[in-house]
Amino acid sequence: MNITRNNTIELLKSPVFIFLAISLIVIGGLIYLAFSLTPKSGQSISDSVIEEGNNQVVNIMAKNGFTPEKVTLKSEKDTVLKVTTKNTIDCSNTFVINELNIRKDLPLTGEVEVRIPPQKPGSKITATCSMGHYNLELSFL
Numbered sequence: 002m003n004i005t006r007n008n009t010i011e012l013l014k015s016p017v018f019i020f021l022a023i024s025l026i027v028i029g030g031l032i033y034l035a036f037s038l039t040p041k042s043g044q045s046i047s048d049s050v051i052e053e054g055n056n057q058v059v060n061i062m063a064k065n066g067f068t069p070e071k072v073t074l075k076s077e078k079d080t081v082l083k084v085t086t087k088n089t090i091d092c093s094n095t096f097v098i099n100e101l102n103i104r105k106d107l108p109l110t111g112e113v114e115v116r117i118p119p120q121k122p123g124s125k126i127t128a129t130c131s132m133g134h135y136n137l138e139l140s141f142l
């Protein structure tokens with residue numbers, strides 16, 4: 002027993018063991034840092050975003066609200082929202098982005114392009130219907 006115990010203490014004191022222990026802590030810390038810096042799930046660019054030349058394009062259906070209701074886009078890139086109406090007689094026939102002073106009266110049936118200039122990473126823009134109760138949330142990564 003004593004011999005094993007002494008051997009263990011000797012091992013713990015040895016420079017090789019100390020070096021290995023510190024290396025493990027440093028590597029562990031780096032791995033933790035790498036994981037904490039990568040974007041969390043749910044924060045990736047939405048599948049509904051289509052790259053078209055220098056633009057990123059999203060098709061939005063406006064009828065009884067906006068579909069999809071949430072879109073995650075690339076920041077610092079021009080965005081084109083293609084807002085489609087199909088016999089839309091509810092208040093989502095008006096497309097409003099207050100922050101950008103955008104207000105578009107949509108046709109009963111048709112497609113209107115809404116252009117959004119590049120946004121800062123982490124910013125959010127909310128588009129609404131004329132009454133402000135249907136929302137479309139745009140997040141920029």
Ligand SMILES: [Cu+2]
Nearest residue numbers: 092130132135
């Ligand atoms: Cu509304």
